[in-house]
Amino acid sequence: MSDSSLVDIVPVRKRRRWPWILLVSIGVVLGAIYLAISWYLSGLIENAIKIDQDDAPNILTVESVGPKDVTYTLDDPDYNDIGLLAIKTAAGGWTQTSDPEGTAPTSRTVGKDQAPPELSSGQAGRFEASYFYQDPKQGLDLEFQNVVVDTPLGEAPAWFVPGRKDTWAIYVHGRGSSRDEGLRILSTAAAEGYPTLMITYRNDDEAPAANGYSHFGADEWEDLDAAAQYALDNGAKDLMLLGTSAGGAVALAFLDNSPNAEKVAAMFLDSPFVNLGQAVDLEAEEMGLPSFLLPGAKLLAQWRFGVNFSAVNYTEGVENYGITTTVVQGTEDETEPPEITKTYVEAVNEAHPGAVRYEVFPQAPHVASWNVDRPRYEKILSELLEESQAR
Numbered sequence: 001m002s003d004s005s006l007v008d009i010v011p012v013r014k015r016r017r018w019p020w021i022l023l024v025s026i027g028v029v030l031g032a033i034y035l036a037i038s039w040y041l042s043g044l045i046e047n048a049i050k051i052d053q054d055d056a057p058n059i060l061t062v063e064s065v066g067p068k069d070v071t072y073t074l075d076d077p078d079y080n081d082i083g084l085l086a087i088k089t090a091a092g093g094w095t096q097t098s099d100p101e102g103t104a105p106t107s108r109t110v111g112k113d114q115a116p117p118e119l120s121s122g123q124a125g126r127f128e129a130s131y132f133y134q135d136p137k138q139g140l141d142l143e144f145q146n147v148v149v150d151t152p153l154g155e156a157p158a159w160f161v162p163g164r165k166d167t168w169a170i171y172v173h174g175r176g177s178s179r180d181e182g183l184r185i186l187s188t189a190a191a192e193g194y195p196t197l198m199i200t201y202r203n204d205d206e207a208p209a210a211n212g213y214s215h216f217g218a219d220e221w222e223d224l225d226a227a228a229q230y231a232l233d234n235g236a237k238d239l240m241l242l243g244t245s246a247g248g249a250v251a252l253a254f255l256d257n258s259p260n261a262e263k264v265a266a267m268f269l270d271s272p273f274v275n276l277g278q279a280v281d282l283e284a285e286e287m288g289l290p291s292f293l294l295p296g297a298k299l300l301a302q303w304r305f306g307v308n309f310s311a312v313n314y315t316e317g318v319e320n321y322g323i324t325t326t327v328v329q330g331t332e333d334e335t336e337p338p339e340i341t342k343t344y345v346e347a348v349n350e351a352h353p354g355a356v357r358y359e360v361f362p363q364a365p366h367v368a369s370w371n372v373d374r375p376r377y378e379k380i381l382s383e384l385l386e387e388s389q390a391r
Contacts, residue, residue: 041289041297042304045280049213049307051176051203058090058124063105065119070097071107072125079127080332081106082363083371086114086133089125093117094133114138129368132183136161136198139183142190149199149230151223153208156200158227161186163195167265167388168236170227171198174245174367175214175273178204184370185242185268188378192385194240199227201250213305214246216276216312217253224250225258238265240388244367245336248272252314255321266324266388268381271336271367274344277309282337315344322352326384328377330364357384 059079063071074081085108087095095118096111110119114133132139136159145160159179169189171182179198189196200207201223203214210219228239241264243251248269255261273279277298284294298309314321325348329341338360345358359380361369370377 042300045301062123086128156207159198164193166237168231169196169240172247217249221253244270274314335366
């Protein structure tokens with residue numbers, strides 16, 4: 001019998017395809033679920049990088065005002081009510097106050113009323129950690145000039161406070177904040193005689209617009225570089241970089257990328273963002289999210305918002321960070337966890353022994369070490385400024 005006749009007699013068994021179709025279908029559904037969850041999580045990451053310079057909400061109500069004190073209640077019982085703070089009322093008033101006493105209602109000693117109207121019962125308001133009012137003249141009685149820095153995206157205004165030394169300090173504020181955040185640091189830098197440039201940069205209300213998201217130094221360093229060039233063109237021999245929060249990341253990116261980095265004599269960083277990716281990981285862990293969801297969420301965040309997590313991990317590749325640096329941070333910093341900062345400090349000091357001095361302030365929240373212990377903060381900053389000038 002020929003082979004062809006066997007084929008005619010013996011039926012060919014058809015392969016069953018439904019198990020594979022089922023497996024593929026399950027894979028597609030799981031992939032869609034993973035993508036949907038990752039998309040949602042990338043939206044949470046957006047909250048950590050989006051720049052919003054609108055006024056913060058009012059969280060307190062003034063109950064009574066005496067000759068030397070103000071009593072108030074907080075709408076947010078979890079607010080970390082500690083340290084020297086200014087009260088800004090919905091009516092526009094600005095009053096410096098001392099540490100709080102008591103709880104619900106709480107009282108503070110009233111300091112200087114720097115902007116009317118004066119405090120009165122029934123006013124809604126909020127706390128301002130920046131403490132000093134508005135600008136160098138109104139807040140600190142320091143003469144200053146409004147200058148313009150030509151950045152790659154256009155003109156960005158800056159405040160220049162003259163000084164007697166030839167090392168200029170350049171202050172870089174954090175995400176969603178503004179240059180008046182640095183008035184606390186300026187009060188010491190100016191007293192030490194440092195000419196100080198307090199800059200704005202892309203996405204600030206007064207500066208050129210970009211995509212509305214902080215890239216934690218990846219492109220903002222170009223604006224700091226323009227400010228550095230302005231300083232060098234106008235008499236600066238050396239530079240001192242002062243950065244708070246994301247401004248610290250901008251300073252580190254400047255050291256990585258700028259041809260002017262060799263002019264930096266020292267840095268002072270307050271609660272600096274040194275590893276955004278790890279900060280996201282820790283926040284996700286606290287939320288109880290599985291770690292396998294994070295790579296997809298980060299990839300989507302990079303695609304949607306332009307943030308490059310690997311480019312803004314300043315705990316690696318620390319060969320450029322060997323300059324004299326002081327880092328201050330509060331133990332209650334929930335925005336940039338201290339454990340991440342410690343990793344950065346240890347990495348730099350391993351590569352450059354003794355380059356970074358790390359000072360921790362008990363009970364201080366994010367960028368509030370000055371408010372919790374002003375004398376110690378100013379002493380630490382003064383020591384760095386003096387050491388820098390002796391370079």
